Amino acid sequence: MTAASKQHASTKESNYLTAGYGVRSWLLTVDHKRIALLYLISLTTFFSVGGLFAVLIRLELLTPQGDLFQSETYNKLFTMHGIFMVFFFLVPSIPAVLGNFFLPLMIGARDVAFPKLNLLSWYVYAAGGLVTLFAMFAGGVDTGWTFYAPYSSTYANSHVILAALGIFITGFSSILTGVNFIATTHRMRAPGLTWMRLPLFVWANYATSLIMVLGTPVIAVTILLVAIERLLHVGIFDPALGGDPILFQHLFWFYSHPAVYIMILPGMGVMSEIVACFTRKRIFGYKIVAMSSLAIAILGFLVWGHHMFVSGQSMYAGFVFSLLSMLVAVPSAIKVFNWTATMYRGSITFATPMLYALGFIGLFTIGGLTGIFLAAMALDIHVHDTYFVVAHFHYVMVGGMVMAYLGGLHFYWPKMFGRMYHEGLAKVAAVMIFIGFNLTFFPQFLLGYLGMPRRYHVYDEDFQVLNVLSTAGASVLGLGFALPICYLIFSLKFGKKVGDNPWDAAGLEWTISSPPYEHNFHEIPEVTEEAYDYGKREAARV
């Protein structure tokens, strides 16, 4: 690596991919771009594992009887699906892959603030993943990803401690990434790049990092307490020993609700980049969109109790949490309106990333508004812990976050690898995912109001028609997800080579070569413009 980096100044062709070869040059790299790719590979693996579990869950639910798996197995399937998707895919996905790769490029830095810490984050993440995989192969865990006490701490007969340990370890990866991004955003910006000139993707990742740093340690200590309770029976959460299981829920949701914003905020950042580029416009209401990210990060910490309206928590606490939950929906709504308004009088093209962006706006709107159903206490009594909730958070997580992640990946792919994927196939995949997604999850809203509880292995026959629809949709969705994995890998070798700026996009990341040099910038650029300066480009085009 050292030899390669010395040569990079002289030969312009050398980039971060060719700066070193061999396993060592990857596993010991401190280059944020290579670390991003390490994350990309491991995240895709965990996503596939989680996806496989989803397929098995949907197959079981094709019929009301529990004919494919035993109850024990089914419970482990949905638990492992939740754990892998939440902790090992959704939480790290955009920050660790696109954030790691593009945050330094967007602010004109040669790397993140603490490159070695960054590599450590990946190792910690991978170690946590391996421990959790081991827990899975050792027999799995059946508590649901929420680990509610006292089931998790006293009654479950599965590998709770191992799985908890895996999540605990991975939490440090989140924390370290958050610390790194905060320091990077504060101190590594290029001259002239003021806060109000930052791309919205940077704002979104900054807000996300704040939540990671403030929230993750709380889940860490909670999970630690569950493990201690399970090992030693000290009475922290076990009511038989005087413990309070509701306290567990408070601590758990204090992290796990903000974690929803860890998952969606970076996706919103990607959205802003894509919408600006493909409408050829500055984002409508830039400052409001930037500030709404911070507002979500802060308000997001004040609403956790809306997960507990039927738990026995005080009614007055419920009122406060319900009202605050209505407030936190406002900044999200503002973002949706601003993206839509950005299209007004734009010059819109419909490349693959833009298709994902349009899908995101539609699905996230549904996901967000069904959140209002759940924040309304009286209605939540009925739909709490039913498939309505499952549908709601999949609309936000998959319809929002995964659509944004895929959109971002398609947007930045040519920059990351210097090659273009097959656009036709990519559009087919985007449409398949959109249709498959809706077919999978829309029926679940109806199932939820009908009263089908979540985490049910066998169910009432009245619910079968909608479950069959949902499983049919899942098969389309599954194929839709498999397609990009194929054509993206194919493009690495056979894709058409592209120039430095195939989308003619604004932003420092597009001013350097594709793929970027090892240290990004030969000279640190001086920034003199606002973000999304598409006016000049448009004037030149027409």
Added chain:
Amino acid sequence: MFEDFTLFPEAASTVAGGIDRLYFFLIGMTTFAVAGILSALILFSIRYRRRPDRAAQQIDGSVPLEIIWSAIPLALWVFIFGWSAKLYLEIHTTPSEGMTYFVTGKQWMWKIQHPTGQREINTMHVPRGEVVILKLVSEDVIHDFFVPAFRIKQDVLPGTQYTTIWFEATKVGTYDLFCAEYCGTKHSEMIGSVVVMDPADYQAWLDGQPAGQDPVDAGRVLFENLRCVTCHDAGSGQRGPDLSGRFGRPTSLSDGRTVLFDESYVRESILEPKRRLSAGYQPLMPTYTGQVTDTQINQLIAYVKSLANSDVAPKGGDADGGNGQ
């Protein structure tokens, strides 16, 4: 699979209608908003697709617009909050009069005890048009009592406290009862049904059951056998408070706080007597954890409750026994 197909659950309790109205209002709001956003997306996509001769017009934003589209959703959602909070208050406030059933959840069944002492498992018979109050408690993990047709749901917690929920069924029929909080291997089989009957039919059904022991009588016997009576009676120099006339009223505690003397407080005092001590007494009472079953606790509660309006001292075999010292 199509014969039972439906998109909307049956509504069979007094609160169901109110919740359904809120639901439909929210569906209306969502449909309107999604239709609006989608029309704008489609319209802009067509109208402003790229043309060689037209440049995108750079617009920084608009403060009035931002205010409008923040204020309108905010106002709407605060309105929804108010509506749902009012409804929640209605659902959450338990009527003072009603038939009290005790429901115990355990992996993976529901045990139900009628006000008159009859017991059932996983099936619960109730009369139509009567307020039914459920005192819920779990023997192991957290469960959740969910009857979709009544639109009610309440977590069932292990420990010393009951959670409470109530309903008044409006339609005769048999309705699903689900456990809605994941509780382990056979969570999805922890189901049952609520059978709503005409009051007369309900009475007939009750009469047809093996005569359940009257909970008050059973509680009185327990009260003596467990020697509760030695401390808790109206005699002089007692070590524990006299329990007559206390139930349903606030009672002051030794640490200066006040607590409602209700089912939960009686249950807690049997299981963890030192936790909230009545004012003026020493922490002498031992715990009865492990010595009494949930059924027996329910009977003791029924007995203590029966003393609520009596001025008579509890009928103990030896009314003066044990507190001579």
Added chain:
Amino acid sequence: MSDATHTGPLAHHFETLEQQNETSAIGMWAFLVQEVMFFGGMFACYIVYRHMYPTAFLEGSAHLDPLLGGINTAVLLGSSLTMALAVRAAQLGKRGQTALLIGATVVLGLVFFGVKYFEYAEKWHHGLVPGLHWAPTGNPDPHLHIFFALYFIMTGMHALHMVIGFVLMAFVGVRALRGRYSPENYIGVEVLGLYWHFVDLVWIFLFPLLYLLSAHLGGGAH
């Protein structure tokens, strides 16, 4: 490590030493915020259970020796002083003095551990370790174990942070001896100081909450 653009203490991705120092400081502050939240979770448990079982907490606190806790408080405050002096020494470029003061901090930390070991051993002897050796004598409050569970979890986590501090001090101390710090570049010592003061601060909260409850509320029941 690749170092394409600079040599010396300045890492390749920074433009100036000042930028590098500021970045390290802000990184440590962000990390300490996360530490606050980590201990915050445990303090939240403490508040809830103390409210639920006030008598158990009074009784538990009476089992702890405020004198030993007080000595440990003084020892830790002393170690914060030596740490602060170490930062000062590094700032003045006195490498030997820096290393020596860091060493003194470690020694004071070990004294703290000595006292703590004595206290833990005594709790074990009296059967006051929930989950492992729980056999309190007399007529203990039924929820006494919750107080001691929190006592061991909170002081144990605090001790773990001290151990991590020792490892960091060994690392920074050796670097100081080798002259890796200078008046322009002593940020390593400074962020270590920030960390150590934080660990100290946690104890400042733990001491009254655990040791002084009975002396304060129980009218000197000890």
